[in-house]
Amino acid sequence: MKKGCGKYTPVSGTAELRAAAAAELNAAHGTKHAAENIIVSVGAKHSLFNLFMALLDDGDEVVIPSPCWVSYPEIVAMAGGKPVLVDTVPDDGYQLHYEPLARAVTKKTRVIVLNSPCNPTGAVYDMNSMQAVARVMRENPELLVVTDDIYRRLVYDMAWLSLCKVAPDVAERVILVDGVSKTYAMTGWRIGFTAGPVALVKAMDTLQGQSTTNPAAVAQAAAVAALTGPQESVAAMHAEFDKRRRAMVDGLRAIPKVKLHEPRGAFYCFPDLRAYVGGKCKDDLALAEHILEKGRVAVVPGSGFFAPGFVRLSYATSMANVQEGVKRIGEALAQL
Ligand code: PLP
Helix, strand or coil: CCCCCCCCCCCCCCHHHHHHHHHHHHHHHCCCCCHHHEEEECCHHHHHHHHHHHHCCCCCEEEEEECCCCHHHHHHHHCCCEEEEEECCHHHCCCCCHHHHHHHCCCCEEEEEECCCCCCCCCCCCHHHHHHHHHHHHHCCCCEEEEECCCCCCECCCCCCCHHHHCHHHHHHEEEEEECCCCCCCHHHCCEEEECCHHHHHHHHHHHHCCCCCCCHHHHHHHHHHHHCCCHHHHHHHHHHHHHHHHHHHHHHCCCCCECCCCCECCEECCECHHHCCCCCCCHHHHHHHHHHHHCCCCEEHHHHCCCCEEEEECCCCHHHHHHHHHHHHHHHHCC
């Protein structure tokens, strides 16, 4: 066992991991975070939980582009905040626009959450989206942005953009959440990290110190190895995911009446199956049950992501499963 892995570490994480995370985030975002700007938590979800607990006062509003990962509104609500969803649409690749964002921001808005690539849509924000967010931040000098960049390394056919690089003048108000779960297929190790102002990191440390204490020492050592070791596996996984993505997109688009915005990141497809809702299946929950029962394929109903009539599929599985799964979904839908 690596020396020290059997013992407590500092609550915010080992010096090695905080330094490795700072280096990784600085390279991606052009920031100048030091180790003291980083707190390591038990997965990125835990990072977000501690972050919103530390950040929000009762009644603070948090603007979240929707469809979104179900945990954002839930965590915000648990922390006493009020989630405010801003709709995005498949037609333009779920991009952000200035007017709807500006309208959603009130005196009570504390944070805008960005998740690019997005779970569940696979959307990746383009330059216009980033500029829209930066403009809203400039007009609201107290406003913070939390970027959940957990799928940052899984982007296909377009560039991933960092808000901090696009708009360095607002970078001090951008809090970064990231981790090793997706990039290194280390979901079970439970390591995520947050980069932000030292005062915020200290508040999160206080919270973490009375709940989980440090994330598991051995998992932290593994995360250092992932971040600082050879990176070939990242490119290899990226190439493989891209093949599966294409296979899933082609397969879904070949099914009559299925609409799909091509996902540009993460490892999800989010087809619009509204054409199949209304008859035998009254909503996407019933549709997901039908696909499970008749096709033996598990899909996640879109309602959970605030997109009724859609379902989420993951291609973080073998190519054989992707092909067989899509074929079965087509057969199940053909029975409706
Ligand atoms: N953020 C998003 C958008 C996710 O989809 C997930 C996991 O599904 C997480 C964060 C959580 O990551 P972790 O497993 O590191 O807690």
